[in-house]
Amino acid sequence: MDLKMNEQVRILILEHEPDDIGLLHYELKKGALHYSATIVQERENYVQALKSYDPDIVLSDYVLPNFDGATAFYIKKEISPDVPFIIVSGTIGEENAVELIKSGVTDYVLKDKLFTVVPKITRALKESREYKEKKEQEKKLESYARELERSNKELEEFAYITSHDLQEPLRMVGSFLQLLQQRYKDKLDKEANEYIHYAVDGASRMKRLISDLLNYSRTNKEWLIEQVDISETIQEALKNLRASINECGAIIEFENMPTLRVDRSQMLQLFQNLIGNAIKFRKEGGQPFIKITAAKQDTEWLFSVEDNGIGIDQQYSEKVFVIFRKLHNQTKFEGTGIGLSIAKKIVERHGGRIWFESEPGKGTKFYFTLQSVNNETDQYTSRGR
């Protein structure tokens, strides 16, 4: 970024020798610098000018009658910390100069090389402008990050509390409809019973949606990282899915599973959702065959869960992971459509990715990557209300 030369630079000059002031003006004009200057000599005027003149840059002599350049610099540091400060001196030694620059003085100009003053001013202003912009951007980024964090947290809280509080009135609707059904079945006609049936059914489905939503939002809350043997996790998932496995005679194969530092209950949920889907979306009358593999790739593990089910059209590669998005109607395959969105959330929370390959009518192969979670700051447990 270049300094715009047509912009007037406000220079505060701290100098008492009239000759030196003249020379300085001469150099500034020769350098084609478009500037205005305020010249001060006393400490009091200097402080006053820093505040009221609001200079873009300060040029200061090093030795002053009852004042000195170093003190002037520290005063400037207090009042306008971002304004560049250049010492213009005939007597300043090399060592002194180095010390001053170490403590924050922008630059120095020797009086016998006064022709360097304009390039040095230009450079100092450019650097200070860049520094200011960088600082502003950092500040902006920081505030965006804070805002994002806050709104994420609020959203999670909202989903959790809403789904929790939504259950109460719904439980009333469901319970009293059932009571009505139970107690008045014989007093009502067929139509009335059918109406009640649909109302009860709707309430129970709503209840499932809400508890799934609760589950989904909880995926962000509770989190405990420990050593987890994935083959044990799969065994446990199979135990939970026993009923549906037995019902269709599903065969599940897996071997050489790693041990990873992950959240145990989320791993169980992940494998249970994927295996459960592989069983649920089987071909009509078919026997599911499910193969789970794991292979180490650099720092992460690539897992796959392959089935011989009905398959998924590739055009739904994004949609299947969206919460409550279903590809089939309620009567064909029941469920709310939360399983894969939770799976995705779990994988991503562990720093991995999930996708699938499929051929409709032949089967689906889900892939996901996982790695041990090492970042200490990620390891926390938090609990909702």
Next chain:
Amino acid sequence: MKPINILLVEDNPGDILLARVAFEKSKYSVNIDVAMDGEEALDFLYKRGMFAEASTPDLILLDLNLPAISGSEVLADIKNDEELRVIPVIILTTSQAEWDIIRCYRLHANCFVNKPFGFESFDKVVQSIEDFWFNIVRLPVN
């Protein structure tokens, strides 16, 4: 047979009715008193004010989510009292939060039960409570 006194601490009229209906067909003679908030529950248990004549319950069904004085505060108060602490307290709540469960047991709740969805399951829970606490378990004679 002496009736079994239950104190139901519950602020939702729907739940109160559900409990009454479920206990109605009990083979035991059950008397249900209702406190609709924590303060009323404690007044009842300590026989304060209009509850001077109240009978000490044999069993307490306690909701957690109550206005003002919460269920867990009521629980803590009961279990801190020499005389009241012998009364079994069954927490009956919609909360499924791990934290609520552990907190209640730490405060010496006798058991923690989730309010089920639907009347049939509610009925089942009430029958189980009756079967266990009125039939299998022996309670102190007050």
